[in-house]
Amino acid sequence: MGLTKGGRRADETGVTMTQQAQEYLRTKVMTASPAELRLLLLDGALRFAEQAREGLEAKNFEQAYEGSRQCRAILAELTSGLRPDVDRELCDRLSGLYTFLYTSLVDAMSERDPNGLRKVVELLAYERETWSLMLVKLADENVEAARVGSGPVSAANGMATPAPIDGDLIGGRVHFSG
Numbered sequence: 001m002g003l004t005k006g007g008r009r010a011d012e013t014g015v016t017m018t019q020q021a022q023e024y025l026r027t028k029v030m031t032a033s034p035a036e037l038r039l040l041l042l043d044g045a046l047r048f049a050e051q052a053r054e055g056l057e058a059k060n061f062e063q064a065y066e067g068s069r070q071c072r073a074i075l076a077e078l079t080s081g082l083r084p085d086v087d088r089e090l091c092d093r094l095s096g097l098y099t100f101l102y103t104s105l106v107d108a109m110s111e112r113d114p115n116g117l118r119k120v121v122e123l124l125a126y127e128r129e130t131w132s133l134m135l136v137k138l139a140d141e142n143v144e145a146a147r148v149g150s151g152p153v154s155a156a157n158g159m160a161t162p163a164p165i166d167g168d169l170i171g172g173r174v175h176f177s178g
Helices: 017-031 034-057 061-080 088-110 114-148
Strands: none
Touching (some): 034 061, 034 088, 061 088
């Protein structure tokens, strides 16, 4: 390992750790299912909301603004990726949650209120945990369905149907920036 011109660590090929991390994330995003993409987006929103909160507490307003900007972009992406044609009621609830989080984030930033951002972080952490638990449950159902040779039984018609592990409620597009 050597140092690059900017003082960053680089391997023998001159690739920095940051570049390696970015390439790893890009590969992870490009190979993820829509459900996994949603989890990655929630991870990012949580990380950037926390960055904004820490920035406000430290009176580092550039850090706070950048974290807030990135979190708002992710919340907008989560909202636009919902698919009401699959489950309108659930999508309406999620849209309401993301709108509330977005508005709370903007309000906390305009008031320079770290406690307001702490509430946003807590709600994002809860949403992320909920989604993560749902993915585990769906994966378990799919393993069970594969073992017995059919999907879970639909309450509507008593017929076996496959569980949607790919996250039918969300779209599969992701935008890269920065």
